[in-house]
Amino acid sequence: MKRQLWLTVAMATVGAGLLLAAGFASSAESSPQADQKNAALGGTLRVDSNVDFDYIDTSLAYFSHSWQIINATHLKLMSFPDKEGAAGSRMRPEAAAGFPRVTNGGKTYTFTVKPGFRFSDGSPVTADNFRAAIARALNPKMQSPASSFLDDVARYRTVGKNQLEITLKVVAPDFLARMSMPFFSAIPANRPIVPEGVDAPLVSA
Numbered sequence: 001m002k003r004q005l006w007l008t009v010a011m012a013t014v015g016a017g018l019l020l021a022a023g024f025a026s027s028a029e030s031s032p033q034a035d036q037k038n039a040a041l042g043g044t045l046r047v048d049s050n051v052d053f054d055y056i057d058t059s060l061a062y063f064s065h066s067w068q069i070i071n072a073t074h075l076k077l078m079s080f081p082d083k084e085g086a087a088g089s090r091m092r093p094e095a096a097a098g099f100p101r102v103t104n105g106g107k108t109y110t111f112t113v114k115p116g117f118r119f120s121d122g123s124p125v126t127a128d129n130f131r132a133a134i135a136r137a138l139n140p141k142m143q144s145p146a147s148s149f150l151d152d153v154a155r156y157r158t159v160g161k162n163q164l165e166i167t168l169k170v171v172a173p174d175f176l177a178r179m180s181m182p183f184f185s186a187i188p189a190n191r192p193i194v195p196e197g198v199d200a201p202l203v204s205a
Helices: 002-029 032-038 064-073 085-089 127-138 145-150 175-179
Strands: 101-103 108-112 153-159 163-168
Touching: 127 145, 127 153, 127 163
Parallel strands: none
Antiparallel strands: 101 108, 108 163, 153 163
């Protein structure tokens, strides 16, 4: 009886040791270095969700999970880091070369777009692509919910190929945060006005 009990305890100890070793091996195999070496390039990401996306059109999408997809696939002038806590609340330039130059008593913002960004079709991203996003959102035929976030915009224009100038009617401390919304991601300047939203595949930057 004592021998059987001893064997049982011994086997349990060996089993626990094997499980622990397997755990360490698994951790080592799934280290960032290993993941980077084995990471696949390209392909299709399939997402299983019990809630459908409202739109994939940046001018219309408003569900939080739709924004998650757009944030991962589209380029904005400003953005918030994908981090937890205080680190994720610090706004930073994304397509912009830096924070905009603010003039006219705090009502005019001039963004400079960094060169080198391209759309998925290979065409370059310029300031005009961000102007197009604003123009499309403001087009009444588009019926975009983004228009309500632009009520205080007096005018907007491109200056050369890499600058976008936006003038507000009044000083608005939250304006930069609004520019980080997916509504104002870079889009092709010729994207059509479709109130139902354009279908996939979308050209994105």
